Amino acid sequence: MISLAWNSIRNRWPTALLAVLAIAMSVALILTVEKVRRDARNSFTQTVSGTDLIVGARSGAIQLLLYSVFRIGNATNNISWESVHDIKERSAIDWVIPISLGDSHAGFRVLGTNHDYFTHYRYGNDQALQLAKGELFDDVFDAVLGSEVAAQLGYQIDQNMVVAHGTGNVALVEHERSPFRVSGILKPTGTPVDKAVHVSLEGIEAMHLDWRNGATVRGEGTSAEEIRTMELKPTAVTALLVGLNSRTAVFREQRAINTYREEPLLAVLPGVALQELWSLIGVAEKALFIISLCVVFAGLVNLVSVLLAGLNERRREMAVLRSTGARPVHVFLLLCIESTVLTLGGIILGLALHYLLVGAGAVFLRERFGLSIGLTLPDKTDLMILAAIAIAGLVAGMLPALQAYRKSLSDGLSQRL
Amino acid sequence: MTNNESPVIQINDLEFRWKANTPLVLNIPEFSVSGGERLFLRGPSGSGKTTLLSVIAAVLVPQSGTAVVTGVPLHTLKGGQKDQFRVDHIGLVFQQFNLLPFLSVLDNVVLPCKFSKKRRDTIRQMGSTATDEAMRLLKAMELPPNLTNQSVTELSVGQQQRVAVARALIGQPELIIADEPTSALDTDTRQAFLDLLFAEVQAANSSLLFVSHDVDLSQRFDRAVDLKSINLAAQALTDANASDTMRAAP
Numbered sequence: 087m088i089s090l091a092w093n094s095i096r097n098r099w100p101t102a103l104l105a106v107l108a109i110a111m112s113v114a115l116i117l118t119v120e121k122v123r124r125d126a127r128n129s130f131t132q133t134v135s136g137t138d139l140i141v142g143a144r145s146g147a148i149q150l151l152l153y154s155v156f157r158i159g160n161a162t163n164n165i166s167w168e169s170v171h172d173i174k175e176r177s178a179i180d181w182v183i184p185i186s187l188g189d190s191h192a193g194f195r196v197l198g199t200n201h202d203y204f205t206h207y208r209y210g211n212d213q214a215l216q217l218a219k220g221e222l223f224d225d226v227f228d229a230v231l232g233s234e235v236a237a238q239l240g241y242q243i244d245q246n247m248v249v250a251h252g253t254g255n256v257a258l259v260e261h262e263r264s265p266f267r268v269s270g271i272l273k274p275t276g277t278p279v280d281k282a283v284h285v286s287l288e289g290i291e292a293m294h295l296d297w298r299n300g301a302t303v304r305g306e307g308t309s310a311e312e313i314r315t316m317e318l319k320p321t322a323v324t325a326l327l328v329g330l331n332s333r334t335a336v337f338r339e340q341r342a343i344n345t346y347r348e349e350p351l352l353a354v355l356p357g358v359a360l361q362e363l364w365s366l367i368g369v370a371e372k373a374l375f376i377i378s379l380c381v382v383f384a385g386l387v388n389l390v391s392v393l394l395a396g397l398n399e400r401r402r403e404m405a406v407l408r409s410t411g412a413r414p415v416h417v418f419l420l421l422c423i424e425s426t427v428l429t430l431g432g433i434i435l436g437l438a439l440h441y442l443l444v445g446a447g448a449v450f451l452r453e454r455f456g457l458s459i460g461l462t463l464p465d466k467t468d469l470m471i472l473a474a475i476a477i478a479g480l481v482a483g484m485l486p487a488l489q490a491y492r493k494s495l496s497d498g499l500s501q502r503l
Numbered sequence: 504m505t506n507n508e509s510p511v512i513q514i515n516d517l518e519f520r521w522k523a524n525t526p527l528v529l530n531i532p533e534f535s536v537s538g539g540e541r542l543f544l545r546g547p548s549g550s551g552k553t554t555l556l557s558v559i560a561a562v563l564v565p566q567s568g569t570a571v572v573t574g575v576p577l578h579t580l581k582g583g584q585k586d587q588f589r590v591d592h593i594g595l596v597f598q599q600f601n602l603l604p605f606l607s608v609l610d611n612v613v614l615p616c617k618f619s620k621k622r623r624d625t626i627r628q629m630g631s632t633a634t635d636e637a638m639r640l641l642k643a644m645e646l647p648p649n650l651t652n653q654s655v656t657e658l659s660v661g662q663q664q665r666v667a668v669a670r671a672l673i674g675q676p677e678l679i680i681a682d683e684p685t686s687a688l689d690t691d692t693r694q695a696f697l698d699l700l701f702a703e704v705q706a707a708n709s710s711l712l713f714v715s716h717d718v719d720l721s722q723r724f725d726r727a728v729d730l731k732s733i734n735l736a737a738q739a740l741t742d743a744n745a746s747d748t749m750r751a752a753p
Binding site for chain 1: 560562582583586587589590591595597600601602603604605606610614615617618619670
């Protein structure tokens with residue numbers, strides 16, 4: 087029976103190939119979509135990792151996450167430097183990254199911080215920030231650019247840039263007196279870090295030195311040289327990223343910060359907040375999955391239609407088979423085996439296509455988006471999807487097989503056309 | 504094995520209709536073919552030829568009456584037994600499109616042996632193998648040996664029909680049924696085809712039921728029967744309903 091089916095497929099290879107291709111495409115698509123979906127969620131929920139708590143002024147968890155990590159929206163209030171100091175002094179706390187936001191450069195957010203940011207900030211699977219070129223900021227007017235900032239603006243090391251107050255694309259007034267210099271450019275991370283201009287906290291202070299009530303006072307300009315000699319001390323920051331000595335202390339520290347008496351503060355667990363945020367934007371992910379399910383369905387419909395269309399011209403073959411002793415069950419089996427072979431062929435080809443796509447796409451995604459997608463063996467979900475497709479193919483193949491079975495019963499030996 | 508005295512086909516009071524409350528297609532009070540006989544069954548299209556052959560081949564089940572073929576009362580067969588009976592005892596040759604396009608010439612001829620232990624056993628008793636026997640038959644049917652492993656689509660219609668005969672004969676079934684096997688052939692190849700068919704049917708000690716509307720061929724057979732003369736339903740049908748003839752015309 088199997089060799090009969092195989093010969094039959096070989097004889098009909100153009101249509102068989104089409105059916106196999108249709109299934110291969112849908113298999114490759116659903117596997118790739120699944121993989122991108124999973125990896126996108128992973129890289130999203132690992133936008134910030136290694137950080138145990140995010141601290142900001144009291145607002146909502148998602149709002150805090152949005153402005154501190156994704157740099158979307160603005161903080162309702164700042165954290166005073168005294169509070170930062172108090173938190174830093176707590177015994178359970180290992181390190182603290184201060185983040186000061188509120189300014190922009192050509193549409194990119196300016197982030198004031200210190201070297202702790204580059205030492206302790208982690209994203210993805212415990213990956214640290216790395217410099218592609220240059221070095222970290224050393225001077226008040228040094229800036230370290232995220233990869234996308236550098237790429238889009240075409241900035242090179244040592245180039246001068248002007249930082250504007252406000253966060254709009256077209257800033258109201260530019261801090262013309264505070265010429266910054268590009269000291270370093272970071273490697274792509276696939277996180278909002280790529281879109282930030284990093285300067286020291288002192289640099290942020292320097293920018294605002296001559297500002298009173300939102301406007302420069304004429305003639306009061308302080309030259310860069312003068313500023314360098316001044317002792318600049320930050321008075322407040324926007325948010326803190328906190329790392330603990332031991333993760334077990336995380337809930338205690340969270341409560342301690344949330345009930346801090348001097349100032350209303352909020353501490354959130356980044357993992358929890360990220361999951362919460364993902365559940366909001368996860369609708370798109372579900373839509374993507376549903377679309378790929380539809381493609382699989384279309385592939386199976388194609389298989390059935392190829393088999394059904396061939397059925398009419400095969401009624402003669404069925405009659406011949408029956409005349410040489412094949413039972414209706416044999417006719418049924420013949421078509422079932424054929425559709426199974428086609429489905430399996432499609433799945434194997436689809437897997438190959440999937441790896442080809444991922445292999446080719448991984449390079450592009452890493453270079454363009456810093457999204458690392460690795461070649462992995464199909465995991466449990468993938469295998470379940472493949473098994474489901476195989477079973478669906480089998481069931482789909484039964485439809486024409488059943489039709490052939492009925493026809494071979496009713497036609498008998500007559501060769502109707 | 505076949506007793507030449509006992510009939511290979513014995514039909515009594517056979518009635519067949521496609522659906523209830525439709526006219527009878529077959530109404531045959533009596534019809535028989537003796538063992539080893541070569542019978543020419545003449546019938547125009549629509550006279551119930553193919554239906555009768557389907558009944559004899561145990562594909563269709565008559566509503567009443569009995570048909571005993573090669574000693575087997577067909578009404579006693581169930582489901583798969585009918586298919587087994589067919590391949591064990593009957594070799595079939597159709598008008599055209601006899602061969603599976605996806606198998607080689609040789610595989611087409613060997614095909615019944617895959618489904619019939621009886622045919623395989625017969626070949627083994629002859630001291631041969633299915634492949635060798637197929638080669639012998641193909642050679643006997645005067646097919647060039649270089650064709651045997653080719654695709655059947657490369658054969659001429661005449662060659663295809665001879666391959667079909669070789670397939671029908673392999674393993675020596677008691678009865679060969681040929682349903683207008685020559686209608687797609689021209690006059691010269693027709694006679695040559697008959698020569699080969701007769702020789703091999705005789706060699707296999709089989710009976711031959713040859714259905715055709717080509718009366719010219721009939722004198723070469725042991726006996727010629729007009730289906731209209733044995734099938735009362737055909738008389739009624741062809742007289743009353745000419746349009747039915749048109750519909751069933753090939």
